[in-house]
Amino acid sequence: xxxxxxxxxxxxxxxxxxxxxxxxxxxxxxxxxxxxxxxxxxxxxxxxxxxxxxxxxxxxxxxxxxxxxxxxxxxxxxxxxxxxxxxxxxxxxxxxxxxxxxxxxxxxxxxxxxxxxxxxxxxxxxxxxxxxxxxxxxxxxxxxxxxxxxxxxxxxxxxxxxxxxxxxxxxxxxxxxxxxxxxxxxxxxxxxxxxxxxxxxxxxxxxxxxxxxxxxxxxxxxxxxxxxxxxxxxxx
Amino acid sequence: xxxxxxxxxxxxxxxxxxxxxxxxxxxxxxxxxxxxxxxxxxxxxxxxxxxxxxxxxxxxxxxxxxxxxxxxxxxxxxxxxxxxxxxxxxxxxxxxxxxxxxxxxxxxxxxxxxxxxxxxxxxxxxxxxxxxxxxxxxxxxxxxxxxxxxxxxxxxxxxxxxxxxxxxxxxxxxxxxxxxxxxxxxxxxxxxxxxxxxxxxxxxxxxxxxxxxxxxxxxxxxxxxxxxxxxxxxxxxxxxxxxxxxxxxxxxxxxxxxxxxxxxxxxxxxxxxxxxxxxxxxxxxxxxxxxxxxxxxxxxxxxxxxxxxxxxxxxxxxxxxxxxxxxxxxxxxxxxxxxxxxxxxxxxxxxxxxxxxxxxxxxxxxxxxxxxxxxxxxxxxxxxxxxxxxxxxxxxxxxxxxxxxxxxxxxxxxxxxxxx
Numbered sequence: 001x002x003x004x005x006x007x008x009x010x011x012x013x014x015x016x017x018x019x020x021x022x023x024x025x026x027x028x029x030x031x032x033x034x035x036x037x038x039x040x041x042x043x044x045x046x047x048x049x050x051x052x053x054x055x056x057x058x059x060x061x062x063x064x065x066x067x068x069x070x071x072x073x074x075x076x077x078x079x080x081x082x083x084x085x086x087x088x089x090x091x092x093x094x095x096x097x098x099x100x101x102x103x104x105x106x107x108x109x110x111x112x113x114x115x116x117x118x119x120x121x122x123x124x125x126x127x128x129x130x131x132x133x134x135x136x137x138x139x140x141x142x143x144x145x146x147x148x149x150x151x152x153x154x155x156x157x158x159x160x161x162x163x164x165x166x167x168x169x170x171x172x173x174x175x176x177x178x179x180x181x182x183x184x185x186x187x188x189x190x191x192x193x194x195x196x197x198x199x200x201x202x203x204x205x206x207x208x209x210x211x212x213x214x215x216x217x218x219x220x221x222x223x224x225x226x227x228x229x230x231x232x233x234x235x236x
Numbered sequence: 237x238x239x240x241x242x243x244x245x246x247x248x249x250x251x252x253x254x255x256x257x258x259x260x261x262x263x264x265x266x267x268x269x270x271x272x273x274x275x276x277x278x279x280x281x282x283x284x285x286x287x288x289x290x291x292x293x294x295x296x297x298x299x300x301x302x303x304x305x306x307x308x309x310x311x312x313x314x315x316x317x318x319x320x321x322x323x324x325x326x327x328x329x330x331x332x333x334x335x336x337x338x339x340x341x342x343x344x345x346x347x348x349x350x351x352x353x354x355x356x357x358x359x360x361x362x363x364x365x366x367x368x369x370x371x372x373x374x375x376x377x378x379x380x381x382x383x384x385x386x387x388x389x390x391x392x393x394x395x396x397x398x399x400x401x402x403x404x405x406x407x408x409x410x411x412x413x414x415x416x417x418x419x420x421x422x423x424x425x426x427x428x429x430x431x432x433x434x435x436x437x438x439x440x441x442x443x444x445x446x447x448x449x450x451x452x453x454x455x456x457x458x459x460x461x462x463x464x465x466x467x468x469x470x471x472x473x474x475x476x477x478x479x480x481x482x483x484x485x486x487x488x489x490x491x492x493x494x495x496x497x498x499x500x501x502x503x504x505x506x507x508x509x510x511x512x513x514x515x516x517x518x519x520x521x522x523x524x525x526x527x528x529x530x531x532x533x534x535x536x537x538x539x540x541x542x543x544x545x546x547x548x549x550x551x552x553x554x555x556x557x558x559x560x561x562x563x564x565x566x567x568x569x570x571x572x573x574x575x576x577x578x579x580x581x582x583x584x585x586x587x588x589x590x591x592x593x594x595x596x597x598x599x600x601x602x603x604x605x606x607x608x609x610x611x612x613x614x615x616x617x618x619x620x621x622x623x624x625x626x627x628x629x630x631x632x633x634x635x636x637x638x639x640x641x642x643x644x645x646x647x648x649x650x651x652x653x654x655x656x
Contacts, residue, residue, distance in 0.1 A: 133423075137458060173652075
């Protein structure tokens with residue numbers, strides 16, 4: 001059954017790539033330790049690291065810009081960026097390392113930038129080791145990048161494969177019971193396929209508000225959403 | 237759809253190539269032995285049996301007949317659940333899914349011969365072995381405490397009689413008494429668990445012993461959902477809970493179970509109840525199998541295979557896998573990836589790329605639920621976090637109530653997913 005999206009959902013938004021896409025890893029920490037030689041004249045990282053010419057870099061992932069306490073004095077530009085809500089994640093750090101002045105006008109970090117994306121990825125992998133580990137503090141920053149891809153209208157006419165949906169459904173049934181019981185968490189069985197697909201795309205685009213569902217939906221490709229819709233539509 | 241699937245397989249993970257040759261078994265059906273009947277093991281056994289439709293012979297080895305989930309055991313302490321409501325049996329796995337459930341301890345693994353020996357003397361041959369034994373404690377982690385002291389100072393970090401004992405001790409505290417917790421260093425089972433427990437003990441004490449106090453000695457400067465718990469403790473249990481991080485000596489603790497004292501950085505406190513949650517390591521059978529490095533068993537993220545032995549898959553708390561927290565949800569998620577890989581290896585069934593996810597709900601007070609979660613993917617190096625979310629401080633009561641109700645739904649869902 002071809003799926004037609006209603007006008008409620010815009011098609012032009014950027015969304016995550018299919019789950020089949022390979023992970024975009026953040027690089028090799030060992031090589032990154034060598035790349036860090038560019039930085040170590042001004043920045044310390046690791047046990048006992050202190051502020052020097054630049055602030056220490058422990059715990060930088062997930063940290064708002066210009067927020068190291070103690071007595072470090074940031075440039076006005078970086079202070080302003082921090083106040084405006086700049087937080088150091090993989091993407092912001094990557095942009096900053098590529099060309100500091102592009103991201104933060106007036107930064108005092110006198111560094112021309114790392115042109116090579118691999119070098120940036122490697123040094124970020126190295127720095128990542130000195131920030132909270134999600135295994136210990138699950139709310140810590142991601143260590144992998146979310147791949148993104150443009151959504152084309154054709155993929156919305158997909159006929160779902162229920163066999164593939166059955167495999168994918170194991171991610172759903174940790175919470176949603178396959179017998180249709182809806183205590184505390186809604187039932188997702190025996191929905192019309194179109195309703196199911198519309199709901200999932202609404203989560204995927206964060207039009208529907210639930211954070212768990214947004215996260216799950218953003219990892220599903222359009223084929224995968226169609227497959228799940230087909231599987232759950234006919235489940236006994 | 238075939239076009240989509242072809243594209244899908246074409247970009248599939250490297251691991252699927254290694255799994256593409258099905259193993260033939262001269263004796264007939266391939267055999268899978270699963271050790272440990274918790275969130276990892278029960279799920280893996282059920283999914284392999286269910287999806288192979290009888291083509292694989294599945295044996296589940298679990299010492300206890302009644303399994304108490306560690307998740308939600310804090311809610312029993314708080315009075316929100318009956319102990320019986322977190323107990324589960326293996327009847328459906330045996331009757332409906334044809335799993336051979338053996339209640340015994342696994343005492344040895346011969347990786348060359350591919351056999352498991354049980355305490356009762358039975359020897360089980362396997363083609364693939366799945367180890368999901370949960371945690372054990374690091375000896376000497378808290379000076380003065382070992383497992384012989386677990387009646388005086390319970391850990392209650394394996395659910396069941398220990399949980400019951402801890403709750404009984406809290407209920408028996410003298411008026412205005414002191415409950416102490418020695419929190420564990422990273423990494424350990426259920427990162428928010430100790431702090432949910434503090435919340436649940438506080439909830440119980442507020443009802444039955446409101447002048448009692450709670451003291452937490454913690455070697456970690458930060459813990460999971462810290463801002464959410466500290467906000468909740470201020471709002472619901474003002475003046476009751478004192479948390480001492482490493483800056484205040486929380487990492488320098490000795491206990492004396494005979495005298496019922498706790499020494500925090502040289503200051504000795506008399507305590508009425510002491511919950512010691514020691515540093516943790518992989519369940520002992522992983523050590524016996526020789527697949528641990530340091531305290532944990534390293535695994536290949538795409539399949540959850542041991543990095544030491546490709547015929548063994550390891551799940552849940554025992555693994556060193558990367559970013560996923562040690563939780564029941566994680567173990568359940570990893571189990572499905574392993575089940576798929578095992579079926580692919582033994583029967584040639586299709587293997588899709590691994591996907592992992594986790595959500596941890598915690599209860600702070602009546603109808604005050606919070607959650608943290610993330611999605612993960614397999615890279616060659618580790619399981620990497622891709623995206624995540626966490627409840628926010630200052631959320632309104634209706635959302636928190638909804639989050640709690642959601643956790644009840646999740647409990648019903650995951651236990652059905654594990655036990656059928």
